[in-house]
Amino acid sequence: MKKMILQLLLVLSLGTYLCASDGIKENKNQEYKSKSVSELFGSLYESTGLNAFLSPKEGEVSHGVVVSTFNQSGGRLIMMAICFALFYLAIAKGFEPLLLIPIAFGGFLANIPIADIAGPEGFLGILFNMGVSTGLFPLLIFMGVGAMTDFGPLLANPKTALLGGAAQFGIFGTIVGAAFLSQYTGFIDFSLKEAAAIGIIGGADGPTSIFVASRLAPDLLGAIAVAAYSYMALVPIIQPPIMRALTTKEERQIKMEQLREVSKLEKILFPITVMVLCVLLLPDATPLVGALAFGNFVKESGVAKRLSETMENSLINIVTIFLGLSVGSKLASEKFLVPETLGIIVLGLVAFAMGTAGGVIMAKIMNKFSKHKVNPLIGSAGVSAVPMAARVSNKEGMKENPSNMLLMHAMGPNVAGVIGSAVAAGILLSIFK
Amino acid sequence: MKKMILQLLLVLSLGTYLCASDGIKENKNQEYKSKSVSELFGSLYESTGLNAFLSPKEGEVSHGVVVSTFNQSGGRLIMMAICFALFYLAIAKGFEPLLLIPIAFGGFLANIPIADIAGPEGFLGILFNMGVSTGLFPLLIFMGVGAMTDFGPLLANPKTALLGGAAQFGIFGTIVGAAFLSQYTGFIDFSLKEAAAIGIIGGADGPTSIFVASRLAPDLLGAIAVAAYSYMALVPIIQPPIMRALTTKEERQIKMEQLREVSKLEKILFPITVMVLCVLLLPDATPLVGALAFGNFVKESGVAKRLSETMENSLINIVTIFLGLSVGSKLASEKFLVPETLGIIVLGLVAFAMGTAGGVIMAKIMNKFSKHKVNPLIGSAGVSAVPMAARVSNKEGMKENPSNMLLMHAMGPNVAGVIGSAVAAGILLSIFK
Amino acid sequence: MKKMILQLLLVLSLGTYLCASDGIKENKNQEYKSKSVSELFGSLYESTGLNAFLSPKEGEVSHGVVVSTFNQSGGRLIMMAICFALFYLAIAKGFEPLLLIPIAFGGFLANIPIADIAGPEGFLGILFNMGVSTGLFPLLIFMGVGAMTDFGPLLANPKTALLGGAAQFGIFGTIVGAAFLSQYTGFIDFSLKEAAAIGIIGGADGPTSIFVASRLAPDLLGAIAVAAYSYMALVPIIQPPIMRALTTKEERQIKMEQLREVSKLEKILFPITVMVLCVLLLPDATPLVGALAFGNFVKESGVAKRLSETMENSLINIVTIFLGLSVGSKLASEKFLVPETLGIIVLGLVAFAMGTAGGVIMAKIMNKFSKHKVNPLIGSAGVSAVPMAARVSNKEGMKENPSNMLLMHAMGPNVAGVIGSAVAAGILLSIFK
Amino acid sequence: MEINLIAESVKFLILGMSTVFMFLVLMVFVLELQSKIIMKFFPPKKEEDSTACNSTSELSRNGNLAVVAAIAASLKSYKQSK
Amino acid sequence: MEINLIAESVKFLILGMSTVFMFLVLMVFVLELQSKIIMKFFPPKKEEDSTACNSTSELSRNGNLAVVAAIAASLKSYKQSK
Amino acid sequence: MEINLIAESVKFLILGMSTVFMFLVLMVFVLELQSKIIMKFFPPKKEEDSTACNSTSELSRNGNLAVVAAIAASLKSYKQSK
Numbered sequence A, B, C: 001m002k003k004m005i006l007q008l009l010l011v012l013s014l015g016t017y018l019c020a021s022d023g024i025k026e027n028k029n030q031e032y033k034s035k036s037v038s039e040l041f042g043s044l045y046e047s048t049g050l051n052a053f054l055s056p057k058e059g060e061v062s063h064g065v066v067v068s069t070f071n072q073s074g075g076r077l078i079m080m081a082i083c084f085a086l087f088y089l090a091i092a093k094g095f096e097p098l099l100l101i102p103i104a105f106g107g108f109l110a111n112i113p114i115a116d117i118a119g120p121e122g123f124l125g126i127l128f129n130m131g132v133s134t135g136l137f138p139l140l141i142f143m144g145v146g147a148m149t150d151f152g153p154l155l156a157n158p159k160t161a162l163l164g165g166a167a168q169f170g171i172f173g174t175i176v177g178a179a180f181l182s183q184y185t186g187f188i189d190f191s192l193k194e195a196a197a198i199g200i201i202g203g204a205d206g207p208t209s210i211f212v213a214s215r216l217a218p219d220l221l222g223a224i225a226v227a228a229y230s231y232m233a234l235v236p237i238i239q240p241p242i243m244r245a246l247t248t249k250e251e252r253q254i255k256m257e258q259l260r261e262v263s264k265l266e267k268i269l270f271p272i273t274v275m276v277l278c279v280l281l282l283p284d285a286t287p288l289v290g291a292l293a294f295g296n297f298v299k300e301s302g303v304a305k306r307l308s309e310t311m312e313n314s315l316i317n318i319v320t321i322f323l324g325l326s327v328g329s330k331l332a333s334e335k336f337l338v339p340e341t342l343g344i345i346v347l348g349l350v351a352f353a354m355g356t357a358g359g360v361i362m363a364k365i366m367n368k369f370s371k372h373k374v375n376p377l378i379g380s381a382g383v384s385a386v387p388m389a390a391r392v393s394n395k396e397g398m399k400e401n402p403s404n405m406l407l408m409h410a411m412g413p414n415v416a417g418v419i420g421s422a423v424a425a426g427i428l429l430s431i432f433k
Numbered sequence D, E, F: 001m002e003i004n005l006i007a008e009s010v011k012f013l014i015l016g017m018s019t020v021f022m023f024l025v026l027m028v029f030v031l032e033l034q035s036k037i038i039m040k041f042f043p044p045k046k047e048e049d050s051t052a053c054n055s056t057s058e059l060s061r062n063g064n065l066a067v068v069a070a071i072a073a074s075l076k077s078y079k080q081s082k
């Protein structure tokens, strides 16, 4: 082996000898200015985070915008504390860890002074421009979601889709709420576009929220995404009181007929049918619905397992990492620590509550007009937050009657809610086009 | 947990209070023009697909070009019908589903009015520019193909490579055919570049066809890719009649000697040897041949299993999804519904037929000059369409003599056909450079 | 099936008929100039690699720079021979095949005349610009490394981290060596930036070296990466003589106490702790340390297995392929066959030797001041080269006393060396910002 | 011109909810129609055998054929020993 | 101005090594402190059961439950035959 | 200048087919030479043991060692019971 290396060196020497004439000595260090050791330590200290926190500079530019001195020091520390709190919630409490961990880590990185990791040349900024600005990442996630979702329960009982429609009241009601806040509070001022982006939190669907927010209100993206995922994780706490308040004990005990079996052909045709409707009525929703339908179609076709398995495994995992980190880059203090964030957090909760109520009330209305009774507890599953909300419906149902399994019935409105939110997203995008 | 959230809100309130002075109220809705409810419904109706199909507008721009009113309405519907037909063929008939499903879905998305999904800002357009315009996707697929291909049968009997050479007659003969159509029909007019891109269909190799077409005739890419994959799926129907017409019963019964074992070292050296020849004779083919050789070299080296397994699994799957969707974006009606497409479909069939004939006749010629007889049925495998064409050879052979297994013998010309087509692609790219 | 295809053709005919009026015949071949057959063969010969090697042209531009006639012919052949030598070392000798095979193949492709595969429009050039210029690829690799690394042994005995610090003497000592060569030899002339990029070879960490070199001295990237990975593979040959020379038999026989168990919480907190320190002291190191910490945090959190498994499998494998090929593109003769390369090869060896010595001597110093004795053989593991250097420590220890297992003790400085190099990288990047 | 945010957003509410419902009602209608057509013209066949097949194919997809073979062999040798 | 490369690089050496050590010494200090705090306030529970679980969960993650079932069945039938 | 498309394309046919054949004939020649050299100077060793190994290594790559262990155990306990 040593001989081999010697030979390699020999060959190299030969090569270098032959072209040594190219190596004209010149002063290559013109940019560099000599410094004494103490100057070096001094300028190293100036580039520490400690110094950046302790002596923020007026007019400092970070991520392409001027950052106030508060946001350079205390603001960043508050943001880091918030990211640590998100880590805690994700790990110890199990809050949507697959997305909150990357988002919070991205947020932590974005608040590091000097490094400018979320700036246009930092790696978070590059990921953001590559996949979030273009809308690519949320759509790829949606493909994977499509490849993982079984629309069977919806096909077995299509009318439960209406519950998934009513739950979209969370979206549009929240827009009104945001407008209200802007009109009547002194310090929060959302534009209509921003209000719409906030409302979409009520869709309880991460990729939809991110897709819409990246188009209508990119600066609020971080807060919207964090709110959406946090409240999705909080669904087991937010929904039950509302569900119980709006239903009677008898209603909660309604038993539903067993779902019929759904044929393979129906499942294959479903994504195409939804797409056709979407093309005819609302082309602006077709990127989102199309991605979902593509994933589901590949899965149900059954002839391209390689692709559907990739979509629901390596592809969605890779994109989740990139998307989470990119979204986190919008948690930089100068973007997050604005009064609007407080509004977003309050409105996000309102959105989930209204969506839940919408679904439950719709179920009660349907029961007035139909002899096939629907247990109103499955109405709350219409907000999406798949499959958490459906599990909550099931759990609440079993509290009243341990033998009443609502899970599969709740999956119908649950997946319909995904489609409903994508349609709502299409409407909002269409309004502001 | 509630306490935690309250604290979080508290921290936020503090933060927002501290910088509340930033929130100066201003009119953020300047772009937005108020509309009445009926106006809103009206403009929503105007942005439905229904309206777009029913009242196409003169001068409408889609995907960056002006689209005729026919292509805005009936044209798009025809294309969608074609995409559905492709779905049917892929799922029910098993026509190359791994690529035809993504291509046809991409085609369906590309023909949705208003959404402009295949435009430069739509996600299909972004994928196309990222991976097809740059040539990256077909090369990555070729890496995976290399990592999946065993060149052993070719190494065991190298002279069968000549069959894979003769089958390239499909490529060059078709170029003459395309020129013929352009010269003598009134409504089809291919340039020489386009004729070359069409000819490459005869290579019976998806990535090669896409790579060449994306360079020589990007507007024909959709039709070329669909033709290439469709005819590859039709190989079991197209080839047998030609094979039987050109051979006698005795020829079809020729038994070939068993293949010798090939050593690991030969397999490792093979990709390097091919590369060296390619560098010396035809550097323009080195991107394609290089990608194939890289995948194969990593596989045969046996010391980087992680990488070769990734190339033949997650990487090729992810790229297949992206490539299929991107290629489908060229099935937009304004690009596909041109007289040239009809020519491409006819010529593609001609290309496969000529390639098949070329391979079979070459085998018969070789038998005239060699005492080691070759069963001419394996000649047809020279068109590539790996491994379908080799299976067809095997099946036809077994029809004459059930004990005559030709599969491994046919794999030699089959994989040689891949190299032959890549070389032919290099020649065409070199001519038009 | 035939019927179906006929129908498809019919539909197409209809479509094409309807818009046939679009097809106005025009001369589409204006660019093309007719050539006779012999002219065609002539120009084909001119575009062969044979011709390019035999008759290099003055002023030929490749990869965006003018290439000397030597580098067009003999230079490229020498480079190809070097790449083949690297193949041999990777396959037959097991030298870091996961990276050296892609790098050497990339180098081979980059030296192909005419094809310009490493140029801005070639696929290697595209990959390079996408992932190496932006710094994305080495960071993604580092995420994967983080997800694969167990920092337990370091946490069990934190003071061994100092050994990983002392080994960074390899980096800074080599910078001095590079400056020395520039000052006192006639034909090697490194700028300070280049000296720093070369020094980082002593970090014995591939991604760190590539990240720093792509920022400080992109033209030297190929030589630096090849040197880094080659010497990492040579660690079992380079280190033992130095280790034995600097230690006594008694020292080599020191037995260390068994490592205590480390709790899950410590492991989860570790990446966060390192990040906080890094933010406070050296934000310029946070991209590298952050990527490593992210991967490790996701792994140790235990709640996002999907993501950590993706990072340490498909994602790192895909990126390794791309990174290797991209880095190889800098092995083009005009970039590699310069006198500086010889300097890099010599200095790289010096760097590893100094790092090894630094670690061993530090261990001896620590033993002077502490009653918990450290076996100085684990000091050499501080250079990183995970886990090879730790295995070397173990093997040398067992030579003296077959019952003395040092592996786990050596893993502490080994992983600390990764952090140490990332910190050193941050310092260098900070100096030249 | 100052825009009344609340008025506008209430309009969005009306537009949005009615469009979402229109979409979903139409979808429910089409799905039920489609289901009836499929049940009538393409009734699903019994697929018990295919599911049995499926679990085997799932094993083989994971490349565990060797394991399956080992189990089979172990069972077989056990049976022979009886 | 001509720069003395060696002088500069020696300065880098001093700056670099002292910063690297400062960082790592601080890290060692914080890690030891942290370890003590964790040991005191969050002592790790015995995790024997969880590790036993783990190896099973690892199997199931690979989707090999069918294999495990087969083995279990084969063992069971063996035991019954005794 | 009007170009005769057919004449041009026939030229391409001649150029293309002859180049493809030249390439492949040369390849056949080199491969046969190479094969002879390899057979003479680097004859392949018997690799039976290595293939046996391989199938095991394939199993272990899939992380199925636990399964293998279980099978081994089941076989062993079976043998002991004889």
Ligand code: NA
Binding pocket: A202, A203, A204, A205, A382, A383, A384, A385, A417, A418, A419, A420, A421
């Ligand atoms: Na929803």
Ligand code: NA
Binding pocket: B202, B203, B204, B205, B382, B383, B384, B385, B417, B418, B419, B420, B421
């Ligand atoms: Na071919």
Ligand code: NA
Binding pocket: C202, C203, C204, C205, C382, C383, C384, C385, C417, C418, C419, C420, C421
């Ligand atoms: Na290191």
